[in-house]
Structures are given as structure tokens and as C-alpha cells.
Amino acid sequence: MVKAVVGACWGDEGKGKITDMLAEDADIVVRFQGGANAGHTIVNDYGKFALHLLPSGSFNRNVTNMIGNGVALDIPQLVSEIEEVVSKGVPRPNIVVSERAQVLMPYHRLFDQYEEERLSDRQFGSTKSGIAPFFSDKFSKIGFQVWELFEDDRLKEKIENVLEVKNLMLEHIYHKPLLKTEEIFATCKEYAEMIKPYVIDSVTFMSKAVKEGKTILLEGQLGSLKDPDFGIYPMTTSSSTLAGYGAIGACIPPYEIKEIITVVKAYSSAVGAGAFVSEIFGEEADELRRRGGDGGEYGATTGRPRRMGWFDCVASRYGCRVQGTTAVAFTVLDVLGYLDEIPVCVGYEIDGEVTKDFPTTARLERAKPVLKVLPGWKQDIRGIKTYEELPENCRKYIEFIENELEVPIKIISNGPARHDIIRR
Ligand code: GDP
Numbered sequence: 001m002v003k004a005v006v007g008a009c010w011g012d013e014g015k016g017k018i019t020d021m022l023a024e025d026a027d028i029v030v031r032f033q034g035g036a037n038a039g040h041t042i043v044n045d046y047g048k049f050a051l052h053l054l055p056s057g058s059f060n061r062n063v064t065n066m067i068g069n070g071v072a073l074d075i076p077q078l079v080s081e082i083e084e085v086v087s088k089g090v091p092r093p094n095i096v097v098s099e100r101a102q103v104l105m106p107y108h109r110l111f112d113q114y115e116e117e118r119l120s121d122r123q124f125g126s127t128k129s130g131i132a133p134f135f136s137d138k139f140s141k142i143g144f145q146v147w148e149l150f151e152d153d154r155l156k157e158k159i160e161n162v163l164e165v166k167n168l169m170l171e172h173i174y175h176k177p178l179l180k181t182e183e184i185f186a187t188c189k190e191y192a193e194m195i196k197p198y199v200i201d202s203v204t205f206m207s208k209a210v211k212e213g214k215t216i217l218l219e220g221q222l223g224s225l226k227d228p229d230f231g232i233y234p235m236t237t238s239s240s241t242l243a244g245y246g247a248i249g250a251c252i253p254p255y256e257i258k259e260i261i262t263v264v265k266a267y268s269s270a271v272g273a274g275a276f277v278s279e280i281f282g283e284e285a286d287e288l289r290r291r292g293g294d295g296g297e298y299g300a301t302t303g304r305p306r307r308m309g310w311f312d313c314v315a316s317r318y319g320c321r322v323q324g325t326t327a328v329a330f331t332v333l334d335v336l337g338y339l340d341e342i343p344v345c346v347g348y349e350i351d352g353e354v355t356k357d358f359p360t361t362a363r364l365e366r367a368k369p370v371l372k373v374l375p376g377w378k379q380d381i382r383g384i385k386t387y388e389e390l391p392e393n394c395r396k397y398i399e400f401i402e403n404e405l406e407v408p409i410k411i412i413s414n415g416p417a418r419h420d421i422i423r424r
Helices: 015-025 075-087 106-122 131-139 146-150 152-174 181-198 202-211 243-249 282-291 313-323 333-338 361-366 392-405
Strands: 002-007 028-031 040-044 047-051 064-067 094-098 216-219 257-265 268-270 307-309 327-331 341-350 353-355 368-375 409-413 421-423
Touching (some): 002 015, 002 243, 015 040, 015 216, 015 257, 015 327, 015 409, 047 075, 064 202, 075 094, 075 181, 094 202, 146 152, 146 181, 152 181, 202 216, 243 257, 257 409, 282 307, 282 333, 313 341, 313 392, 327 392, 341 361, 341 392, 368 392, 392 409
Parallel strands (some): 002 216, 002 257, 257 327
Antiparallel strands (some): 040 047, 341 353, 341 368
């Protein structure tokens, strides 16, 4: 049984928490896209963790955690995350890495930073983790798959060829120090030693796991609106954030992905630049940011304050639709307990017309939110275990949003901890 846990909007919906919880009954958790550019925060019996690359099943002894071929593999980052969780008392996680995953090279971070510097006020708001240069290289066929780290002669020759172009760019576009083959080769050999214990033939591994009926969770990073095809292009990420990409990035037959659990947050937040129709500002935003998530809405990787907004039905319905959602996990609902009234965005007004369909980027940037105000419940709902026990206005909020999303909300998260969950 293969399930995907993915995000509906801009990311930070609480996928880590939902995956960590579902991993209790899973055999394998796979990261199938993205890299170490975003993070997920997990609170469980071992403490609080900000993971970037480690799959969220890493806290469960019985789970094999795989870095799939679709991931931008930052080797030092992965190894340091493993050591970090171990140092905090977590049993050493069972990690495997696809031999076909590509390696984030040290210069990918540099190019990310240099390009953002060059763009100056036109920049993408990159986390400068090297993701965009990494995926450009992958599809320009000048990236390095993990197995290449172990083939010394061809590795050296390829580095030399790749650096020819990189150095032209460094010299003439960015005016930065040049790269040396010997140094990059030496770093690659260090990477090879670091990653060696984890490397597997993931295609054989996965096909066997699927055949044996193992419970496999595909863990997405970011959300639908950051997808390079369906998101707010070009203010998106560089690898697909959709469950469907799990078939590629984890090597799973597409028809085996039976459940697509899309994580939807009870209000909106976004990082980086780009259109955000239901965004709020000032004290109203500051208060939601302070109370949001678990200890405030600040980026797990960058510490940047997140942009805040009311729940956006248009964006979230679209986000669920492009994921192919079979069920929604509705998260961080407890945070809204302080509000007398809760506005939600139910439509976009664009050029004098109201639409409920999510538009392409230029029209999106002209959209103004059409808000509907729902009554708040003015109560702390943490600790509640059944749907019926939730305050009436809280249930009404959930049911209103469920109706707008056009997919059933089956999981409700009312606190950051693993078992702050209501099933419906
Ligand atoms: P991810 O990238 O989708 O995994 O999301 P993040 O981990 O970046 O952001 C979610 C934040 O909300 C984290 O700080 C979680 O601990 C926290 N969180 C998750 N679910 C809940 C919830 O139901 N209530 C509260 N208060 N916090 C939650």
C-alpha cells in the first residue's frame, strides 16, 4: 500500500508531523523530491526536531527511510542530520539512499548565492541551498548521480569538463574565484566515503517492497503552489511537489499510489516572494505569526518570518486538485482559537470579475481576495480527541472548508505533538 503525504499550498502545512504520525504504521518512508532547502518540524517523545533532508519516518525504529532518486542529495547535510538526531537520543535511523539520486555539489550553493546577488531586487528569494543550480545541472545532464562518486577516472574527467563551463560563468558573469578540479574531486571522494554505508539499488529495493505489499509513505516537501508546472511559476521550486512525481522520484508504479493525503493548514503562510492573495499585514499578521505553528511561523531552514494570510479556499482547492487528493489532513487548527471572527478567502476578484478557479501568475498577481467571515470558537481545542467534542463553530469552520475543498477532511491536527490528532 503506497500513500503520499503532500502539501496543498506554499509548504509548511505540517506534513512532517502527519508523516511522523503515519510512519508508526509504515515500513518505508521515502523523500522523492526537493532537497535540504525547506524544513519540517517534528515534535515527538524524543523532543523537537527541524529536519531538512531526513525523511520524517526517522524516529520509528521499524521504518526504513529512503532518499529517493528525485531528491537533491546534500551529503554533508544528510550525515549531520543523522548525527544530530542520534545525539539527541533517537535510535540510529535506518537510512538508505538511491544510487541514482544526484549529488548536490559544493558549487551549487555558490551559484545559487551568486545568481541571487546578480538579480539583486529581482531575486527569487531562494534559500540559497543550491537547489535551482542543482536541478538545472541535472536536466542539462552535467549533474552527478551517487554511483559516479565511486568511479574515480570518469569522475575526474567529468568534473574537469563541467568546470570548464562553470569557470567561464564564474569569471565572466559573476566575477568570483574559479573552481579547481582537484579540490572538487577531493570533496567528491569525501562525499563518497560519507554516503557509502547508505547506498542501495533503489529500483530493486522498491519493486520488491511493492510486491511484498509493504506500507510505503511518500513524503513531499513544499506544496502544490511551489510546483514548477502548476505553482506560481516562476516563484516556485525546481522539482515537482506533486504526489504523482512520487512515481518517478521514488520509482513506484503510478497505479500503486492509492492514497494521496494532502496536508492543508487552517490558515495560510508562505515563504519567499510571489503572489499571495489572502495575505495580511501589520498587527493582525504579527499576532497570527506569533501564535502560529509551534512557537511561531518562522522558516525551519532560514528562520525567516513567514508571510501570513487567511485561509484561501481558491488556492487550497486547486492545490488539492492538482495533487489528486483522496483525503485532507487539516492542521494547526488549534492556533485559530483566539479569534472572534475568522475571515476566509472564497474567491478572487480579477479585472472586475470574481472567479473560484486558480489563475496563472499574471492574473493571480492582479487578484483581490473576496472574503467571507466565519464565527470563531474562542476556545483552546488542544487535547480534544473526538470530532464531536470540538466546539460547534470549530466544526462549522471545518465543514465549510471541506465543502470548498471538495475532498473529505479525514484527519484534523489540533496540536504539534504526534498524537494531537482527531480522525474523522
Ligand atoms: P512541513 O514542512 O509541512 O512539515 O511543515 P513545518 O514543520 O515547516 O511547519 C509546521 C509547523 O507547525 C511546525 O512547527 C509543527 O510543529 C507545527 N504543527 C504541525 N501541526 C500542528 C498543529 O496541529 N498545531 C500546532 N499548533 N502546530 C502544529
